[in-house]
Structure formats: C-alpha cells, structure tokens
Amino acid sequence: MGAWAGAIVGAVLIVAGVAKLTSRGWPSQARAIGAPSWAVRVVPVVEIAVGAALVAGVPYAGWAALVLLGGLSVFLAVALLRGVEAPCACFGSMSARPVSWWSVARNLVLMVLAVVSLR
Secondary structure (H helix, E strand, O other): OHHHHHHHHHHHHHHHHHHHOOHHHHHHHHHHHHOHHHHHHHHHHHHHHHHHHHHOOOHHHHHHHHHHHHHHHHHHHHHHHHHOOOOOOOHHHOOOOOOOHHHHHHHHHHHHHHHHHHH
C-alpha cells in the first residue's frame, strides 16, 4: 500500500548519502554542526543502505528509516537550540544554507512518509 512512500523516502536517503560521500566539504560541515567523527563516516553509508532497502521494499526498512530520520532530527534540533549557524550539509555540497527548522520539518515530512510505508 505505501510502497510509493517508501520509494520516495528511500530515494531521498540515497541522494543524501551519495551527496555526502562525494562532497569534500561534508566532513568539516558535519563537524561544524557538532557531529561526532564516527557519525561523519557512518551516516552516509547508513542512509544509502536504508534508502536502498526502502526502494527494494525490504520489510522493516520503514522502521529503520524512522529511527534514522528521528535521530537526525533530534541532532539538528539540538544544534539549532545551541545556536549553530553552520551549513546543514544534509545533502553534501548541495546544501550550503545554514541548519534551520525547515531541515527538521523536512525530516518530519519524510518520517510521515516512512510511517505510510510501514508493513
């Protein structure tokens, strides 16, 4: 029923992960927001894996997307509350605007779509 929603969320996660892996600025931008160094290496790979699982219709991939997007949303909200004004880097070099509540709102919309994709 919600395969289309999973495909949308999956595609967004794949694009975000690939954009981070191919961006020379991703590591420094992520650290400027406050990401720990282990997350700088792990997040893009996890985004691609979860995104591919969603696109492929793997059971429970929607739950993995919810956990991932929820964690990223909390991380962004905390950065905003701390007054961070660094580029979002959510889509690698394609996202040069500072972190904003729109970044969190976008993740919440993706989380709603992930819920629709649940099986």
